[in-house]
Amino acid sequence: MDFSLTEEQRLLQESVQRFVQDSYSFEQRRAIMANPEGFSREVWSQFAEMGWLALPFDEADGGLGGGPVDTLVMLEALGEGLVVEPLVATVLLAGRALAQAGDDTQKAEWLAALMEGRLLAALAVYERRGRHAPDWVETRAARVGDSWRLDGSKSAVLHGACADLLLVSARTAGSPEEPKGISLFAIPADTPGVSRTPWQTIDGLQACELTLEAVKLPGEALVGEQDDGLWQVETVLDEAAAALCAEAVGAMSALTRITADYLRQRKQFGQPLAAFQVLQHRMADMSMETERARSLAILAALYARSEDTATRERAVSAAKFQAGRSGRFVGQQAVQLHGGIGISDELSVGHYFKRLTALDARLGSADWHLTRFAARPVAVAG
Amino acid sequence: MDLQFSAEERAFQRDVREFLESELTPELKRAVSLTPTVFVEKDIADEWHARLNRRGWLAPLWPKQYGGAEWTPVQQFIYESEAARAGAPTTIPMGVRMVGPVIIRFGSEAQKACYLPRILSGEDTWCQGYSEPGSGSDLASLKTRAEPEGEDYLVNGTKLWTTHAHYANWIFCLVRTSSEGRPQAGISFLLIDMNSPGISVTPIRSLSGDHEVNQVFFDNVRVPQANRIGDEGQGWTCAKFLLEHERGGVFSHRLMAMVQELRRLMIDTPDGEATLLEDARLRERLAALEVRVLSLEITEMRVLSKLRAGDPPGAESSMLKVEWSELQQALTELAMDIAGPYAQFFEPGRPLYALAGHTLGDERLARIPPDYLNTRAASIFAGTNEIQRNIIARLTLGA
Structure with missing residues (x-):
């Protein structure tokens, strides 16, 4: 150890x-x-x-x-x-x-x-109907002679609008929810038929909705095995989700520190806010939530490339769930403890709060990861 | 004990429904449903203000002699419930519900004749100057000074979180006229023309990019002493009276309308082959919040009955504030989870109802994140929930 x-x-x-x-x-x-x-x-x-x-x-x-x-x-x-x-x-x-x-x-x-x-490149694997699930793929890729033809749409593609290259999952066989039949394609963003509707995220990043309409690609655009791309996608998403947990822990630590500084410095009723027990306990909870998330972020990092899929998924889902829940608590309380100034755009507090909020919406929300974690229980003896 | 309205009250309910049917346009309704801030934008507020005023319903609690409707608490409850269900705007409270009642209660006849009609007509737009950079929860420590000079005061200082100061032509302020004795005893209630020389307004953008509040600076602003409401040193009494007006009120129906909006959103949001309404976790979270809203509705009715009997509300007004603000926060948080990956979506354009075309094809999604972010203020303004819990605890413990 x-x-x-x-x-x-x-x-x-x-x-x-x-x-x-x-x-x-x-x-x-x-x-x-x-x-x-x-x-x-x-x-x-x-x-x-x-x-x-x-x-x-x-x-x-x-x-x-x-x-x-x-x-x-x-x-x-x-x-x-x-x-x-x-x-x-x-x-x-x-x-x-x-x-x-x-x-x-x-x-x-x-x-x-x-x-x-x-x-710059982006990974486009989510679709609107599938929400956080990478295995819901309606976008289709059909073989036409030596080339591919792709049709469909992808949602919430992180940094998709500025990307030179898009890696897109599409169905080469089967129906939307089947794990088999998903393949990955590399699409230069300037390929005819690719259209992107850019949007901003609340925490200052860029994303886009992606539409593919009769996009023609050479045979070598296929990345990895045909029909067998889902496990590749899931492996990548898990490793990146583990990284987002670490990012969230960094934001939570900063927010807890900034809030503690503020409570020591801000005076009301003739004493620093840090002297009020109800606020001390709130700080204690913020600190505990941060450490809870930190422990699981470490666990997720240690198993993010594990060969054993169930072990990897349990660790990452536990961490991403906790990062989402802890991040929400720490963000909300940091704003509350700052009072009115916490709501303003002028302080970093609100921006950390928005980052933590957005991190929960990316690569599987706390709810989505909790469901996945519950579906991979450790066997009960006897 | 029963929840039935009397025949008269049912007749009033029919009047309210008729009024809403004829006056609440689809444009107004849409603007309300796409408002991510505490109050609707000024153009929407003004239009609704005018429609209510024409019907004589703008000032439900003012006496008839000043142009009020003099509604009973039950009538007020009926109006609020019908208006919320129909999706009508709320009126901006600073004039009608805040400074108006203070002028009626503590103002001179001349002041009443001067200000009250202009509140109703919409000629005056008011804002509230209470909080200061160093005085939030500890409001009595406020430092903005009004020093007598001849017939006037000279006002120096600054006010913070001043909602709609960028629209207002008048501000009612708590100012320090004395530093003797208890801090509360040296505070006076002063009406100040926002066009006076020496006043400047700096916008404060919220974390969602909305501009609703401001900081107001007073630099040797000359204000006639005749603009003081009540005596010197009576400001704290006026403020407490006003705060009770602000805390009382009916919120459950707006919250129930939010519950219904979220249910509609869950029905409209696809989730694989199904819709989100079939997601057991989200559905039960919504149900649990609906149960709390239902409880709040009955509590509000109990408080209204107490008021009708002439009893002052006790810890209940603090309980109501904690409850509605935290329910509102929980509902906007649930909306974020319904939005899923789009909870990170940010639409920079404002007002949302004026935007043509929507990036995600569903305009409701543009409101969810800023609404969630801005609603964090609900447990901070009008007395933080920590202060409210102190009050509840004091009354509960009898300490």
Whole structure:
């Protein structure tokens, strides 16, 4: 048993923390979000230079060979900075999908550019009717001679509008809810028939609704095995969901600290708010919720690449459920304890609250993960 | 003990239904259903204000001699319930429900003649100057000063969270006229023309991007002493009187309308082959909230009966505030879970009802996240729920 970080992980943590401190203050973030794209290409290049875009990829693929614990360290620190760059979408979703399911040609074509910061990519696997479930796929891909034809629509594609490359799940066989018959395709965003309706998220990210209408792709657009893409998608989603748990823990820690500072400093009725027992207990609960989420985020990171699917899914679902519930509590109470100023756009408090709220809506909500967790019980003896 | 209305009250109920049928346009209803802020936008509020005023129903609790409707608590309850069910706007309370009753109770005849008709006609729009940067829950510590100079006061200081200050031409303020004795004893209630030199208004955007509140600055603002309501030092009494007006009221029907909206949304939201109404967890959460709303409705009726009998409400007014605010928060939170992946959706355009075309094809989805975010304020404004629980605890413990 050892919860300590390796020397390399400690250095990674320090460099991300230093970046957030020096280059991602609340005011700097505001300026970054004012860019037309909603994030900074300059910051993105910095991410690439520091190797963060290459972190979770195998050395054989040109990456740094990091695992989910390294990702946890990075995302927790970035969570404190409320970053708006498409790191999760490009690296942890689309990038990991390519790395895991792609062949050498595809990796050579896309992955190197992605790690160097020259290619933005997004993973489009959810559909409106399926809500949080990646196995509900109505979008169809039909073989036409040597090529593919795709028709359908995808919902809530994180950073889909700015992506150069879209990785899209489509049905090559079976009916919407069948696990078999789902395949993954790489679609350059400028392919005729691809249309995107962009929208903003409450926490400053970009997303889109994606429509595919008679999109014609070459045979080699297929990523991974035909009809057998779901497990690849689920593996990628789980590893990314574990990372979101770490991001949530970073946001919760920051929020608990900021709120504690405020209670010490703000005076009413002749004493600091920190002197009121009801508020002390609320702080205690915020702190406990954060630690609850932290423990499970660690568990999720440790099993995010487990070969045993049930073990991986249990760990990730437990963590994502807890991150959602704890994040909601910590966010709401931080606002409440700040009073009116907590509702305003001027303080970081509201922005952490929005990030935590949005994280719960991504890659499976607390409710969705609770259902999945309950469906994978540990067998009862006797 | 029964819940039946009398024949007269049923006749009144029919009048209200007829009025709503003829006056509540589909445009007004849609605007209400797409409002993510505490109050509806000014254009919508003004239109409804005018329609109510024409019918003589704008000021339900004012005496008839001042143009009020002089409704009984039961009539008020009936109106609120019908208006909520129909989806009518609420009136903006700062004039009719806040400063109006204070002027009627504590103002001079000249002040009544001056201000009351202009509230009804809509000529004046009011805002409330209570909270300050250093005085939130501890309101009595407020520092905005009014110092006498000849026939006037010179007012210096600042007020925070001033709802609709960017629309208002008048503000009623709690100001410090003395620093002697208890802090409450040095407070006066002053009416200030927002067009006076020395007043500036800075908008405060909420975390959802809405602009509803402001900070108001007073820099040597000259205000006639004749604009003071009651005596010097009587401000705290006026404020307490007003707060009781603010706390009382009927909320359960608006909450029940929200329950029904959420049920409708669940029916309309596909979930695989089924709809979300078949999701047992969400359905039972909605049902459990509906049970609490039902309980609140009966509690509100009990409080109204007490008021009708002339008894002052006790801990109940604090209980009602805690209950409606936390129910509203729970319902907007449930709406977020119904929205699912779209709980992260942000529509920057305002007002929502003026937008043409909707990114997600269902305009209701644009309201859910800002509504959830803004509703966090419900447990903060009008006395935080922590303060309300202190009051309930004090009365319960008899301490």
